Amino acid sequence: MPETHAHPWFRVHPVGHQNIVWHWNQATRDEIAQGMRWYSDAHHVATVIAGGNAHLGAGMLAIYSPQQGWIGNVLNAARVLREGKGIGGPGCGMFATTGQKRAADRLLNGERYEDILSGPKIRDFAHLIEFGGDRDPDDPRVVIDRHALSVAHGRALMSEQYESAPVNGSRRKDGSISRRHYDHVVSLYHRAAERISALAGEHISAHQVQAVTWLVRQRLNQEAEQRRGPNRLDKGRNHARANSERAWNEFRTTYLPNLAMCPGTGYQSAA
Template identity: 30%
Template sequence: MIEIKADSETREQYVQNIIGTWGEASDEQKTQGRLWYTNAHDLADMMTEGDVRKGAGLLAALSPQTSWPLNVELAQAAWDSGRPSGHLGDALAKAAKILAGADPTEVLPMDRKTGHFYRCILDPADADAVCIDRHAHDIAVGEEYGARDRGLGAKGRYALIAHCYREAAQRLDELPSAVQAVTWVVWRDKLVGTSTRGTRFATAV
């Protein structure tokens, strides 16, 4: 795992890695990434018949270790039935609380991935939120970690990578979430194109 208190040279290298991956993006990949959270927002709104906050909360709560299609399927089924299922206990408990009316910000870890994922879906124009999943981590550090532990459950390590995306976004004059989503698309396409593990990397942004 990377050091939580990285020196300035290491942090700058992470920023450059992110910007470098952005520079590899085609126009199509940039369009896809820039629209990702807007499309997710619209889906959350439609899925819950206008209760976008609850829809975004369900999607975020049920997102860990799931592909995006499965994430959507689980969230839709939870909304339709009123009973989350098909995931691990912790995710199901969070989803159940959100369905029961709890504010997602009081249920989700707002300083880590699912909290930021929620914020990005709720408001795609949020200038601070950035979802750091395993791919976003690997882009920043410039190395595919595979099954190794990235340690993103640690608040400080998550904050470090998120800061690097915000810095890269500022230099690119883009939203942090857009930089994350576009570079994620580039990274995913690169991995799918050079391996036989395509479905493994088709996870939610």
């Protein structure tokens, strides 16, 4: 079997743990503090929006996470949980697919997210949110989205570059998930976490390194955008993010006044 890093995508877009360590070293004190508790804060959000059921809340957040910013993700999941039915497809009033609607309905009907979600990214996302980190230290998880892969690559990847990366995985006939290339990138975060922990003199988990460097990468992306001036796509994203922030703040104030915290994204507020 060929080495994972010999895949054509990785030859064109090399990745390395040293790039992850570099991003960690660019983190501000606040980014480190936010990133270290990101998944525990997300666990709090999942528990509150699902009425105390962390598994349900985490699964719903994972279902509505693809192609969605974090604030919009939380808003959509919270809306579905409040209404008690999946939302998605044309004319639904939010950016979600019919497939997401079906998955949400299955989760609401009692199925476990492990039996619904097939992609390693959203499975690990749900797991880390449900438990506020790793359930089993011997089975550490890391969420490899576009920003996390960009961190490992050392610079921002365009959407089309990320979409062509062999990290989506698939469900095999026996129900297991194929994640060899995904886990190649995960292993780089483990290696970076070991080095960062050694330098810091304390244990820092791979998912904490991912969260901190994810915040850094998004800040660097926004700074680069500000230097060159926003293009049409940037303006569209900023507008959508501002709308999501306003809608979420209204929803949170009305329906979730006791929600104490919500983890950030690394971007300055657009609202």
